[in-house]
Amino acid sequence: MSTFLGMPATSPPGVGNLRGDEPFPKAARKALANSQLRRNLGHATGTIRRKSGAVISELPDWQELRAAGSALKAATMARLPELLEQLEEKVTAAGGVVHWAADAAEANRIVTGLVRATGQERVIKVKSMATQEIGLNEALEEAGIAAVETDLAELIVQLGHDKPSHILVPAIHRNRAEIREIFLREMPGVDPALTDDPATLAAAARRYLRETFLSTKVAVSGANFAVAETGTLAVLESEGNGRMCLTLPETLITVMGIEKLVPTWQDLEVFLQLLPRASTGERMNPYTSMWTGVTPGDGPQEFHLVLLDNGRTAVLADEVGRQALHCIRCSACLNVCPVYERTGGHAYGSVYPGPIGAVLSPQLTGVEDNASLPYASSLCGACFDACPVKIDIPSILVHLRNEVPHPRAEKAAMAAAAYTMDHPALYTRAQHAAKLSKHAKKLPPPLNGWTASRDLPEPPPETFRDWWAKR
Amino acid sequence: MSSKDLILSRVRAALGQQASAEPVPRDYRSAGSLEPDVEMLVDRLVDYKAVVHREQDVAAVAARLQPGRLVVPPGIDRSWLPPGVTLAEDEFTADAVLTAATVAVAETGTIVLDGSPDQGHRRLSLLPDLHICVVRTDQVVASVPDALTRLDATRPLTWISGPSATSDIELNRVEGVHGPRNLHVVLLD
Structure with missing residues (x-):
């Protein structure tokens, strides 16, 4: 397919992690044969569904919040050019530097160049779907820069030479016994008497990463939200690794998809209520950091924001499919999906698994490159009911099935x-x-x-x- | 064509001549619609494993917690310091930190720090293992929308809901990863 300059474009092949090595049915068959994986997933998704349901039922206005969240995202997309320019203006005025990356390759080039300019050879990372999507760690490694994942689940994946299988909990396919084995095998200086008690495992990660946090001068993060009105960025997390990365280093580089915007400061009131309850099943996640540009005397004194397209404009061009851009990466749709619960995330091939991945990945890459994903669903509709911003995933799936090339x-x-x-x-x-x-x-x-x-x-x-x- | 111009022209082409979006329905409970409930705040803090002290003598609470080397922000109320406490020079060498707060959200059990002189820069309340946070009841708001109306977006903000935790192992919440593993809240009337 030829593209014209200035026309919406899909994410280029050969870079990043949006395309799998084999079609979904083939990969799913292998996953289904792994009974340990199915047990781990069944246990974890069952736990999160119960927790999330309990805290959602505490809010009498959950449906009203969902309706507002959905409409806010649609309104944001309709005004995206002006809001992006407003964000750039506010971030710049507050001492940050804004970069624009048309695709994964350009984003990787920008970030690598920024790290090189600091003279550093190691960065610490806060869990970020955008940097997973563009394959930033691989690009940094090629440039001789080590990227240390600091989120516990990402650390488990990185130490286990594994791939993430869930948006929120990339190591959801591992149980405590397997995590203990990975730590014993791969974590330098770990206590050989390590048990598989989750609190002990978390403490091991705390000890292992503390020195790295204190000695690394550059951090790379994603962002959950960016407020156009004020230039404020927000990262929601649990462990404190996000706070470490966002406040200890001298330089902070944030990579963010162009769809992560909200128009005004007060609009955060909707998403800060929706995201934690739909995502980790908490009333509020333990830590949320918000920063606007650079604050003298507090945190990184150099701040770069990389705004990423990488196929998002192609999604936006599809009137039915564009609502996939409303996703706030909570992963509620994964946790309720009967297909995801049985196959796990790896079978989807892309960093975006589950129902949202089945509609997002084919649109980001062009449907021919992920042609089996629109069929990776029974169309039961549980994802639509669970989505905190009411993305009608089943309708997009059916729409995409019509776009997939069919044999004559x-x-x-x-x-x-x-x-x-x-x-x-x-x-x-x-x-x-x-x-x-x-x-x-x-x-x-x-x-x-x-x-x-x-x-x-x-x-x-x-x-x-x-x-x-x-x- | 710069990448900025390229992306913006792609976005415009993608949007086409669509009509402007529907107005946003805001039928949820908005700021000011609820009375702050201090009992609910206490309940939610305790539920997420913070320890709540409802007494007026901050210094006595702090002394009882045996803070070891304590670090405090420059604008702290000096009367809150336990007599004879060892003050650490910075957060890197401290065992505990004592700060004030800006806002507390009852419905979610959240405390927000905004880097004011009595709260200090962000890493101050991050590195020590024990965080003693003093909240006045007039700082308690009912909900997240109320909190946003009280906060200044241009300040560096840290929203704290309980001690550091993770759900990354089998999706069970476990307290104690990189942030303070112990959060004690002193609620002043």
Whole structure:
């Protein structure tokens, strides 16, 4: 597909982590064979669903907040150019530097250049989906810069030479015993008597990272929200690793998708209520940091904000699909999804797994590069009900299924079926023919996908029409 | 064409000639619609493993907690310091920190610090393992919308809800990772 300068563009191939190595059904089959994975996921998603449900039921105005969140995001998208320019102006006025990155490669180039300019060879990182998406750690490594993940789950993934499998808890596929083994094997200086008690494991991470926090001069973060009106950025977290990264280093580089904006300061009141309850199932996450540019005498004295497109404008160009950009990365849709709960996140191939990933990844890359994902759903609708900003994921899935390239033979077969159903005599003959081929359990290509995991229903001994004709 | 111009022109092309968005319905409980409930604040703080002290003598509470080397922000009320306490020079060598607060949110059990002289710069309340935070009841608001109306966006803000915690192991909440593992709140009437 050729692109024109200034027209919405998808994320380029060859960089970042939006494309898997194999289609979803193939990857899912492998995941389903892993009973440990299924047990871990079933336990973790069950826990979070109970917690989240309890704190959501405490708010009498949850539905009103969802409606406001949904409308606010739509209003933000409609005014995106002016709001982005307002954000740039406010951040710059407060002492920050704003960079614009059209795609993953450019964002990686900008961040690598900024780190090089400091002369440092190590950065500490706060968990960030945007930097996972663009493959920043890999790009930094190529430039000889070590990127240390400081979020506990990201650390588990990094030490385990693994891939993230959940938006909020990238190591959700690991249980405590496996985490203990990874720490014993990979964490320098770890106590060999380490137990698998979660508090002990957390304490091990605290000891391991403390010195790194205190001695690293550059941090890279993402952002949950950016307020156009004030130039304020917000990071919500739990452990305090975010606070460490956002306040101890001399230089802070924040990479943020262009859709993360909210128009006004007061608008945060909606999302600060929706996100923690939908995400970790807490009334409020332990720590939220908010900063505007640079504060003399407090925190990093050099601040860079990288605004990232990387396919977001292509999503915005689709009138049905653009609501996927409203996502606040809470992961509630993953936790309620019967497909995600069984396959886990790796099967989706992209850093964005689960229902939201199934609609976001194909749109960011162009649907041909993630053609199996719109089918990675039973269309049960639980994700739509759980979404705190009311993204109608099932409708986008169906919409994207229509965009996926279909084999020409399938189209021909459908046209033949439509013609047959339009002509009663033909239809009757087709029914009789189906009765004669009773032994058929599978459909021939190109329709064999439908019978890959289910038998063709047996035709009844007598059709309704035959029965009616006899009356 | 700069990347900024490129991205902005892409956004404009993507939006096309769409009509302006629908007005935002704000039927949720807005700022000022609820009375602050101090009992609810206490309940929510305790639920997230903070310890609440409802007494007026901050110095006595602080002394009882045996803070070790204590660090304080420059504008702290000196009457809050336990007699004979060892003051640390900075947060890097301190065992405990004593600060005031700006706002507390009852519904979520959240305390917000804004870097004022009695709260100090952000890492002051981050590195020590024990944070003793003094909140006046007139700083308590009912909800998140109320808190935002009281806060200055241009100040560096830290919202704190209980001690440092993680849900990263099997999605169970465990207290005590990188931030202070002990949060004590002194509530002054």
